[in-house]
Amino acid sequence: MEIRVIEEEGRREIEVTVASAPGDPRVPRLVDRIRAAAGRLVGYPDGASVERRVVPLADVTHIDTVDGCAHIHTLDGEVLESPLRLFELESALDGTEFVRTSRQELVNFDHVTAIRPDLNGRLDLKLSDGEWAVVTRSYARDIKEKIGIVL
Numbered sequence: 001m002e003i004r005v006i007e008e009e010g011r012r013e014i015e016v017t018v019a020s021a022p023g024d025p026r027v028p029r030l031v032d033r034i035r036a037a038a039g040r041l042v043g044y045p046d047g048a049s050v051e052r053r054v055v056p057l058a059d060v061t062h063i064d065t066v067d068g069c070a071h072i073h074t075l076d077g078e079v080l081e082s083p084l085r086l087f088e089l090e091s092a093l094d095g096t097e098f099v100r101t102s103r104q105e106l107v108n109f110d111h112v113t114a115i116r117p118d119l120n121g122r123l124d125l126k127l128s129d130g131e132w133a134v135v136t137r138s139y140a141r142d143i144k145e146k147i148g149i150v151l
Helices: 026-037 086-092 135-145
Strands: 040-043 053-054 058-065 071-075 079-081 097-100 107-108 110-116 123-127 132-135
Touching: 026 040, 026 086, 040 079, 053 110, 053 135, 097 123, 097 132, 097 135, 123 135, 132 135
Parallel strands: none
Antiparallel strands: 040 053, 058 071, 058 107, 071 079, 097 107, 110 123, 123 132
16 A cells, blocks of 8 residues: 655645545555545444444444444434444544443443443443443543543
């Protein structure tokens, strides 16, 4: 893979061009990761659909995984299937308000409306769409640090 960075005076936007051989299977995943880094996620209404939706990160409440497939949950209650796996999404969303709450879930901290302690050192996060996310003990310390509770 060849990567070139060209800086131009006066340019205000980043332009990404992907040149590849026809049908290269790496291209769609690469493009989806670039979109995530730009503040948007791509998902499909169901696994069999060819309709592709682009969702701003601000509209995503959380992302969970079931049977190895990541599902993007939006403010309006829509659930989209992501072409990326959860660890790929976590990597692409590094530096945003998305935090890992368990091995199966990422939560957009901008949509957390309440936090309550749970048994065995876990936490419960109430999201703006009314759902609750469980923070396992492994990730509770990160959440506590994020909200300023010094351990």
